[in-house]
Amino acid sequence: VVxxxxxxxxxxxxxxxxxxxxxxxxxxxxxxxxxxxxAVTNSCLSxxxxxxxxxxxxxxxxxxxxxxxxxxxxxxxxxxxxxxAADVVDYLKLSEGRDGSLMRNGWLNWYGxxxxxxxxxxxxxDRPSGWLQFNRPITLRNKNYHxxxxxxxxxxxxxxxxxxxxxxxxxxxxxxxxxxVTFDAAKGILGGTAPAQAGDYPIRVTAVNAKGTAxxxxxxKVGETICLTPPMGWNSWNIWGPSFTxxxxxxxxxxxxxxxxxxxxxxxxxxxxxxxxxxxxxDRAKKRTDVQGPxxxxxxxxxxxxxxxxxxxxxxxxxxLGFKAGIYSSxxxxxxxxxxxSYGHEMQDATSYAEWGFDYLKxxxxxxxxxxxxxxxxxxWEWMGGGRMGHNPKNKPVPPREAWAKPYRLMQKCLRxxxxxxxxxxxxxxxxxxxxxxxxAGANVWRTWQDMKDTWTWMRIAMEGYVKDxxxxxxxxxxxxxxxxxxIVGLQRSFGTTHPTYLTxxxxxxxxxxxxxxxxxxxxxxxxxxxxxFTKSLLVNDELIAINQDTLGRQARRVVKRDxxxxxxxxxxxxxYAVGVLNLYPxxxxxxxxxxxxxxxxxxxxxxxxxxxxxxxxxxxxxxEIPAHAALVLRxxx
Numbered sequence: 001v002v003x004x005x006x007x008x009x010x011x012x013x014x015x016x017x018x019x020x021x022x023x024x025x026x027x028x029x030x031x032x033x034x035x036x037x038x039a040v041t042n043s044c045l046s047x048x049x050x051x052x053x054x055x056x057x058x059x060x061x062x063x064x065x066x067x068x069x070x071x072x073x074x075x076x077x078x079x080x081x082x083x084x085a086a087d088v089v090d091y092l093k094l095s096e097g098r099d100g101s102l103m104r105n106g107w108l109n110w111y112g113x114x115x116x117x118x119x120x121x122x123x124x125x126d127r128p129s130g131w132l133q134f135n136r137p138i139t140l141r142n143k144n145y146h147x148x149x150x151x152x153x154x155x156x157x158x159x160x161x162x163x164x165x166x167x168x169x170x171x172x173x174x175x176x177x178x179x180x181v182t183f184d185a186a187k188g189i190l191g192g193t194a195p196a197q198a199g200d201y202p203i204r205v206t207a208v209n210a211k212g213t214a215x216x217x218x219x220x221k222v223g224e225t226i227c228l229t230p231p232m233g234w235n236s237w238n239i240w241g242p243s244f245t246x247x248x249x250x251x252x253x254x255x256x257x258x259x260x261x262x263x264x265x266x267x268x269x270x271x272x273x274x275x276x277x278x279x280x281x282x283d284r285a286k287k288r289t290d291v292q293g294p295x296x297x298x299x300x301x302x303x304x305x306x307x308x309x310x311x312x313x314x315x316x317x318x319x320x321l322g323f324k325a326g327i328y329s330s331x332x333x334x335x336x337x338x339x340x341x342s343y344g345h346e347m348q349d350a351t352s353y354a355e356w357g358f359d360y361l362k363x364x365x366x367x368x369x370x371x372x373x374x375x376x377x378x379x380x381w382e383w384m385g386g387g388r389m390g391h392n393p394k395n396k397p398v399p400p401r402e403a404w405a406k407p408y409r410l411m412q413k414c415l416r417x418x419x420x421x422x423x424x425x426x427x428x429x430x431x432x433x434x435x436x437x438x439x440x441a442g443a444n445v446w447r448t449w450q451d452m453k454d455t456w457t458w459m460r461i462a463m464e465g466y467v468k469d470x471x472x473x474x475x476x477x478x479x480x481x482x483x484x485x486x487x488i489v490g491l492q493r494s495f496g497t498t499h500p501t502y503l504t505x506x507x508x509x510x511x512x513x514x515x516x517x518x519x520x521x522x523x524x525x526x527x528x529x530x531x532x533x534f535t536k537s538l539l540v541n542d543e544l545i546a547i548n549q550d551t552l553g554r555q556a557r558r559v560v561k562r563d564x565x566x567x568x569x570x571x572x573x574x575x576x577y578a579v580g581v582l583n584l585y586p587x588x589x590x591x592x593x594x595x596x597x598x599x600x601x602x603x604x605x606x607x608x609x610x611x612x613x614x615x616x617x618x619x620x621x622x623x624x625e626i627p628a629h630a631a632l633v634l635r636x637x638x
Contacts, residue, residue, distance in 0.1 A: 161322025233268025238525025255528035270326030280338035295340035315357035326360030331407030332367030350414035404432030412442030452485035490526025506630035513631035
């Protein structure tokens with residue numbers, strides 16, 4: 001009996017009775033039912049079972065009408081009606097496929113264990129697949145995987161929250177803390193000032209709670225290269241955009257602390273656009289009186305808008321939690337949102353950022369494109385859409401590399417003049433082959449393409465680096481990280497609405513897997529105050545984080561691309577290998593990983609990094625089933 005009065009049959013033509021007619025409120029489905037019947041968003045599907053005519057009813061909780069649903073089918077072994085679900089954590093979540101052909105194969109991949117619905121029909125998988133992220137009671141993060149690096153320049157401020165998870169309360173001790181560096185034993189936070197002498201300073205940190213004791217060595221690596229592992233944190237744009245406020249940033253910091261993300265190494269709270277004044281008169285600015293007014297004071301120093309009344313108060317709050325703060329600007333006169341940019345005021349702005357206490361700068365090309373066009377004759381998007389791929393029907397001279405680099409070199413000099421380490425993140429879409437000159441021009445992070453939206457296709461394009469065919473592994477490493485854009489898990493603001501990400505559950509596994517394998521910066525773009533359990537489980541998998549943060553800093557390279565399967569391999573600091581097998585096919589499929597593809601021979605111990613379980617020792621190859629648009633991540637060790 002269909003009890004949802006809001007079914008749109010044009011949008012959901014699959015929701016029909018066995019005779020093919022649309023299901024309407026009150027419809028009954030009896031007898032031999034063929035195919036798959038799906039209960040769509042927030043609907044309740046009741047079925048009178050053929051054998052007993054006992055009512056079976058299951059409400060499908062959902063907030064996303066595009067893909068959240070369950071699949072009814074007949075167990076091929078018992079003939080019973082069962083509800084198949086692809087993602088089960090603590091209640092029935094919802095499967096991905098809508099094509100009835102999926103169920104004609106008799107099964108769907110499923111996450112979790114057997115569930116029962118009252119005394120009637122059981123909810124069960126035909127084949128459990130073990131992809132669930134298990135939350136284990138660990139004390140210190142990344143056990144047996146890597147030593148964490150902290151890399152300030154000599155004499156610069158130190159801010160580092162030791163990544164520790166486990167039952168609280170917890171106490172800390174630290175041995176080997178050099179002069180000038182402080183350690184908060186209650187919070188597990190290193191502070192103070194880095195030694196004036198460059199070198200490696202090992203600090204032995206011990207954490208104690210009711211479950212036991214664990215110790216790890218953190219290396220304070222003082223030198224001229226900062227950002228030795230990819231930044232991990234949060235950025236405001238994907239969720240708040242032009243409505244962003246200081247309170248949102250402070251709430252994000254508080255949520256990062258209270259949710260436990262900070263216990264797993266998440267550290268940055270980054271402001272994107274719209275902290276500045278905006279006198280453009282654009283539609284967004286017209287809605288906000290607090291952004292209108294003088295953009296700079298009489299001396300040329302940049303002013304914040306009314307939603308950011310006290311930058312120093314905000315960064316002090318963030319730092320007190322052991323986190324770092326990031327800010328945003330553009331080398332052009334205006335930012336992408338037409339707020340005040342840094343053009344002509346680069347040194348003043350860099351000084352303000354340092355005085356306010358910021359640790360990260362995202363520098364977005366935006367209106368500098370107009371200056372670039374006057375100098376080179378190329379519109380930025382004309383170059384992005386054709387020129388960089390060799391499409392130049394007017395035979396215009398190719399823009400010189402230095403034309404792309406010039407505004408970034410200027411801000412580099414300004415940042416280096418400050419007595420504060422500020423991670424420098426380019427956002428100029430990889431134009432001018434940034435990979436070949438960005439490191440010496442001061443970049444720590446550099447965007448490889450345009451902004452990414454929360455769709456599978458958009459994610460794939462970003463991952464490819466558009467035209468680089470995933471070749472950036474040749475150039476990236478400690479202090480210089482390719483960035484395919486912010487993460488698109490959790491709530492997103494895109495396509496005119498705020499909604500749970502349009503990536504399926506499997507696609508989110510693939511997304512996190514690939515960003516970790518590719519040594520990408522991990523910047524969450526969601527509302528951390530509304531972080532759901534599934535999204536959190538993606539973000540606190542210490543084995544994936546350990547791959548992303550591996551100190552060798554080698555980005556994965558693609559060694560196989562065939563038949564809708566890709567294989568990526570990344571060497572790790574301790575001699576292990578991280579391997580990703582990506583299923584690009586829209587259906588689950590059995591896949592074999594041959595070790596010869598990895599240039600490896602002999603026997604290897606395999607560990608599944610998502611299920612966090614050892615699979616055994618294998619020679620030659622390993623075969624498994626991978627869900628549609630999902631990724632298997634293995635750690636290979638001797």
